[in-house]
Amino acid sequence: xxxxxxxxxxxxxxxxxxxxxxxxxxxxxxxxxxxxxxxxxxxxxxxxxxxxxxxxxxxxxxxxxxxxxxxxxxxxxxxxxxxxxxxxxxxxxxxxxxxxxxxxxxxxxxxxxxxxxxxxxxxxxxxxxxxxxxxxxxxxxxxxxxxxxxxxxxxxxxxxxxxxxxxxxxxxxxxxxxxxxxxxxxxxxxxxxxxxxxxxxxxxxxxxxxxxxxxxxxxxxxxxxxxxxxxxxxxxxxxxxxxxxxxxxxxxxxxxxxxxxxxxxxxxxxxxxxxxxxxxxxxxxxxxxxxxxxxxxxxxxxxxxxxxxxxxxxxxxxxxxxxxxxxxxxxxxxxxxxxxxxxxxxxxxxxxxxxxxxxxxxxxxxx
Ligand code: NAP
Ligand code: ZN
Numbered sequence: 525x526x527x528x529x530x531x532x533x534x535x536x537x538x539x540x541x542x543x544x545x546x547x548x549x550x551x552x553x554x555x556x557x558x559x560x561x562x563x564x565x566x567x568x569x570x571x572x573x574x575x576x577x578x579x580x581x582x583x584x585x586x587x588x589x590x591x592x593x594x595x596x597x598x599x600x601x602x603x604x605x606x607x608x609x610x611x612x613x614x615x616x617x618x619x620x621x622x623x624x625x626x627x628x629x630x631x632x633x634x635x636x637x638x639x640x641x642x643x644x645x646x647x648x649x650x651x652x653x654x655x656x657x658x659x660x661x662x663x664x665x666x667x668x669x670x671x672x673x674x675x676x677x678x679x680x681x682x683x684x685x686x687x688x689x690x691x692x693x694x695x696x697x698x699x700x701x702x703x704x705x706x707x708x709x710x711x712x713x714x715x716x717x718x719x720x721x722x723x724x725x726x727x728x729x730x731x732x733x734x735x736x737x738x739x740x741x742x743x744x745x746x747x748x749x750x751x752x753x754x755x756x757x758x759x760x761x762x763x764x765x766x767x768x769x770x771x772x773x774x775x776x777x778x779x780x781x782x783x784x785x786x787x788x789x790x791x792x793x794x795x796x797x798x799x800x801x802x803x804x805x806x807x808x809x810x811x812x813x814x815x816x817x818x819x820x821x822x823x824x825x826x827x828x829x830x831x832x833x834x835x836x837x838x839x840x841x842x843x844x845x846x847x848x849x850x851x852x853x854x855x856x857x858x859x860x861x862x863x864x865x866x867x868x869x870x871x872x873x874x875x876x877x878x879x880x881x882x883x884x885x886x887x888x889x890x891x
Pocket of ligand 2: 574
């Protein structure tokens with residue numbers, strides 16, 4: 525069986541793409557394997573990583589690139605060796621689209637459900653390479669093709685536009701909360717009330733944490749953060765004494781800040797004994813240094829976290845579905861993707877833009 529559709533999407537051809545210069549073009553997807561799935565895309569969330577990649581902020585992007593890694597749609601072609609997903613199923617894919625899956629028995633990470641850290645054959649959903657050398661292309665597009673190992677069924681309780689941003693933004697903020705045992709005995713801070721940050725606040729609240737502190741630059745997002753479940757709010761640019769007022773109060777901090785201009789020493793002062801600072805935001809430049817006594821005095825740990833494994837994503841979707849956690853999504857037509865990138869860069873999302881492939885979404889609505 526072959527496909528009767530073309531792969532077309534918004535391609536970035538050079539660094540200018542981020543400034544509203546993506547072009548709608550056809551491209552050659554990976555060669556279809558019997559373990560692959562094609563998705564007819566209805567929705568794709570817009571993540572900060574899309575902007576870093578479009579402008580080669582993390583190093584040279586391999587243009588042409590089609591970004592977008594919060595993809596939801598319907599399976600339209602399913603390889604003969606795929607298990608558990610059939611044509612017509614509503615499915616999604618996040619920021620990782622392939623790993624070695626311990627096929628040769630030599631990957632402890634894939635063997636232990638840590639596929640997102642696979643060091644043998646890790647493929648990003650866009651600007652990546654599959655083991656056969658084919659390029660990976662993301663979701664600002666009509667169709668997506670990739671390995672079924674990273675295609676996630678979407679629970680019925682979650683509409684597609686709500687589910688899409690959870691596949692990267694949601695899991696990236698939620699996974700470190702789980703890793704560090706966020707729960708009723710823990711106080712949590714989330715820095716940056718953006719796409720990732722709003723999931724961090726809602727996730728910590730849903731896990732029943734006794735205190736959830738939203739940490740933002742200004743108070744503009746305070747009312748929203750409290751609706752998401754924050755119990756406290758800090759506006760770092762508006763209160764010179766914010767860190768002394770709140771020092772020694774948090775067990776876990778999840779920092780989603782995407783800029784290197786962050787007051788890390790002051791952030792660390794918020795932690796209690798044995799507290800952990802988890803950086804998930806991925807700035808394009810080095811972050812400021814800090815005095816080691818910030819670590820020594822309270823045995824503070826500084827670490828990072830990357831997205832989540834396919835199983836973690838499935839578990840999170842079910843947890844969010846059950847607990848009523850819903851994305852604050854702003855839907856925009858996919859044809860406006862260039863303007864959406866400009867608006868994202870201006871800090872306008874409240875709190876996640878979702879590109880809607882209107883033709884496919886309308887067809888899906890009639891199913
Ligand atoms: P976003 O919606 O723009 O949110 C980032 C937030 O950071 C902003 O809302 C803002 O919060 C804060 N911020 C922005 N500029 C800042 C500055 N100059 N100084 C201080 N704070 C600033 O972006 P996102 O989609 O959530 O992505 C955030 C970062 O996470 C990006 O770097 C992205 O690449 C990265 N990421 C990492 C992973 C991973 O696996 N680790 C996965 C996905 C994304 P306030 O307005 O509240 O201050
Ligand atoms: Zn992302």
